[in-house]
Amino acid sequence: MKRLLLFLAALAVASTASAQDWAKARLDKSPRHLEWVTLKVGDRDVKCFVGYPEVKTKATAIVLIHEIFGLSDWMRGMVDQFAEAGYIAIAPDFLSGAGPNGGGTDSFGANDNVRGKIQGLADSQVMGDVKAAAEYVAKLPAANGKVVVGGFCWGGAKTFNYAVTGADFKAGLVFYGSAPKPEQMAAIKAPIYGFYGGNDARITAAVPEVTTQMKAAGKTFDQVTYEGAGHGFMRAGEDPAATEPNKQARLEGWKRIKAILSKI
Incomplete structure (x- = not known):
């Protein structure tokens, strides 16, 4: 029985890893400068993945808040894709230090472990990590000081939550994330741009x-x-096995992202 349990655990980890092999393969071929940085947030060390565009002028920066699956290969790939589009991108690992032996997302193995831990994170801690990442990229020599915040699924909701803190940033990109309470909305300073799936009633019905x-x-x-x-179409639409509606939504979503950011 013990051997069977160990085999099943290993299989779950392998399945989780292989599910985004296509994302890692694309990332490994990137010609752009990608790096890890560690930010000090209170008494915590927060690992962040950063991508730089190949441009002549100083660039607008975007803080990306990952899905409930943590800082996955796909999420790091999105950092690279925003850099490819001409923007400095940073994605904190909000599970930094929360995993076994003080690890982050990678230390949890199966998605269910990651999902459970992320759901237990204090919102105040997440907001502090976003603020630290925003302040970091705004001051980079290659940055023009303008910062956008965007997030996917869990990260979409956290993007909205960051807006209601009254934080001063240029725009919020909310990808299929739930909204804050109406009484909190008065504190929002930034324009919010929402991206939703028609077959995602759990979220979209409230829009x-x-x-x-x-x-x-x-x-x-x-x-x-x-x-x-469906839900998660920015990721699902990039998967080689993507359905046509998800693929099309992702393409249209990217066009809209670039149109929004070009005006900032």
Whole structure:
């Protein structure tokens, strides 16, 4: 029985790793400068993955907040893809120091372990990590001082949460993330741009009400729902096995991202 359990555990880890082999393969071929940095946030060391664009001028920066699956290969790949688009990108590992032997996302193995730990993170800790990452990239010599924050799934909700802290950043990109309470929205300073899947009722069904609430609070909330796309389409649409609606939503989502960022 013990051997069987060890085999199943190893199989789960292998399955988790292989699920994003395509993302890692793309990342490994990147010609851009990618690096790890460690930020001191209180008494914690927060590991962050940073990507630099190949441009002549100082660039706008974006803080990316990962999915509930942690700082995965796909999430690091998104850092590279934002760098490819001309932006400095940074993605903190919000599980830094929370894993076995003080490790981060990589130390947990199976996705269920990662998901469970992330759900238990204090919102105040996550907001502190986002703030530290934003302050770090804003002051880089290659940066122009403008900072955008964007997140996916769990990270989409945390992007909205960061906005209600009253933080001063240029725009929030919320990818299929839930919204804060309406009474919190008055504190939002940045325009919020939402990206939602038409086949994701758990999140998307609330969008009309959120739109009304943001309007009542006098805040900018510009959202698009991509018909036929499911939850997580920015990742699922890149998978070689992607459905056509997810693939199309991702392509249209990227066009919209670039259009938004070009005006900042």
